[in-house]
Amino acid sequence: EKVILNGKITLKTDIKVDFEDRGYQFGDGIYEVIRVYNGQLFTSKEHLNRLMASAKSISLAIPFTAGEIEGHLQQLIQENQLENGMIYMQFTRGVSPRNHAFPAPAIDSVYVAYTKPILHSSENATAGVKTILTEDIRWLRCDIKSLNLLGNILAKQKAADAGCFEALQHRDGIVTEGSSSNVSIVINGKVKTHPATNLILNGISRQVMLGLCKDNGIPFSEQTYTTEELLQADEVFLSSTTAEILPVIEIDGKAVGNGTPGPFTRKLQKLFQDEVAKQCGS
Ligand code: PMP
Structure with missing residues (x-):
């Protein structure tokens, strides 16, 4: 099973959470959940626009455009051969010694996404x-x-x-x-x-x-x-x-x-x- 780490497709087993990730210590980050039907993202533009808006409102810099992120997600769907399910994605403010104020100078965000099948139970x-x-x-x-x-x-x-x-x-x-x-x-x-x-x-x-x-x-x-x-x-x-x-x-x-x-x-x-x-x- 593959996942995305910072824009690159990688193995799920290759990802480790750093104990000083601000997402882990403070919940300092944002996320989205996008549905996949028949291998296609549903309302991805709306979700990615909301992701960008969430990031902006907490002053978190995302080093990709919505279009680039959509490309990563499509690649992940392909890799995992996901037909019906969802993609979970999150960005945290990155890894830095614990301190409430933002790291200065700014550091890279940590971007993770994974897929999960949904078997239609109605x-x-x-x-x-x-x-x-x-x-x-x-x-x-x-x-x-x-x-x-x-x-x-x-x-x-x-x-x-x-x-x-x-x-x-x-x-x-x-x-x-x-x-x-x-x-x-x-x-x-x-x-x-x-x-x-x-x-x-x-x-x-x-x-x-x-x-x-x-x-x-x-x-x-x-x-x-x-x-x-x-x-x-x-x-x-x-x-x-x-x-x-x-x-x-x-x-x-x-x-x-x-x-x-x-x-x-x-x-x-x-x-x-x-x-x-x-x-x-x-
Ligand atoms: N409100 C809250 C608090 C939520 O967590 C969610 C979905 N996760 C929604 C509303 C519904 O949002 P959406 O239709 O974009 O999934």
Whole structure:
């Protein structure tokens, strides 16, 4: 199995984490996850633009263009003969003796990427998933895809402890997002999702979903909503690169709607699959 280290294809067994890597010591870095369908990257431009934006917002210099990185990823897909799965990639601020301030003069970032097959298991997509509500205790730059995921991890573990798939986070009663997904509701035939502010990660799947609403005459708005609206919504669904569109059927033990995936969620799942087929072949 091959991986990318600093832009070069190498063997997975050749990579070692340095204990003074700032990603390891501080979570000082950023990452992306890109889906691969039929050997093709899905929405790679959007993901790589977001990677560049994340890097810029933490003043991390990436010594490659988005186009060059896309080339590395395509090469990795080829090497590993990946048909369906994902690519995980991260950049850290590099290896330097532990000190909070950035190394000066600047040092090389450490860039790693690997592939992982995803065997299509549509159980969650078909049946829907159970969730819990939890307070959003994260920092105020959730728009950056940072390696610092402690708030997300603690939220996800709370869900796992409750036998649930995801934790829906709220800040002062306003629903923000899941621990590793965006969350949207449907009320009276209208899709509502938190606007792309500093309080959420502007998910690429979220953007694809909103584009599908627009192109197919499904009313939508990027607008905040409360936990009360969430609990009274006709439908609730998650979106993410790995989960695509996932119906939420339960929140804190209470059924969403009639407790089964609703028609808008089903429609968006279908449109999402069609979009994947359109862009990556089927
Ligand atoms: N919010 C958070 C906190 C996430 O971690 C993710 C995905 N990993 C998302 C939203 C969804 O983003 P995307 O659709 O780009 O995968």
